[in-house]
Amino acid sequence: MKKILVIHGPNLNLLGKREPEVYGKITIDQINKKLKEIAMKNKVDLEVFQSNHEGEIVDKIGNAKKACTALLINPAAYTHTSVAIRDAILATDIPTVEVHLSNIYSREDFRHNSLIAPVAKGQISGFGLDSYIYGLEAAIKLAKGYENKT
Ligand code: DQA
Secondary structure, eight states: OOEEEEEEOTTGGGTTTSOHHHHOSOOHHHHHHHHHHHHHHTTOEEEEEEOSOHHHHHHHHHTTTTTOSEEEEEOGGGGGTOHHHHHHHHHHTOOEEEEESSOGGGSOGGGSOOSSGGGSSEEEESOTHHHHHHHHHHHHHHHTTOOOOO
């Protein structure tokens, strides 16, 4: 069975309590539950990982190539700063979908630049839980080797 790796970056463990006016009241457990339901329906395996530490995320991506066929990542604050996560995605060449709960382009200027987006297949930003749902749908298609080019 194809396996998709889901990575949640720093502070996403605090969802539900963290700036609910920006990120809503949804918790990371609720997001993961929804993603697992979708994965089951589509007959793909899901591995879910959250870390507040850049190096742990880099290690996870670096070791993912053997077992995982696509990566769904919300790099959170590392979106805007991490050359190391970008390089890990390049090094493993794993098809990647970047997601954000909030619309990073309607927020502070420093959030407008993603170091990850240029090495991802695409980015979904601004739809709350639905960003993850749309992102997982895209990652499933990538994992199954289907890319919609139309
Ligand atoms: C975020 C947006 C980032 O700018 C921020 O640092 C986060 C969450 C989002 O999901 O909207 O931690 O990735």
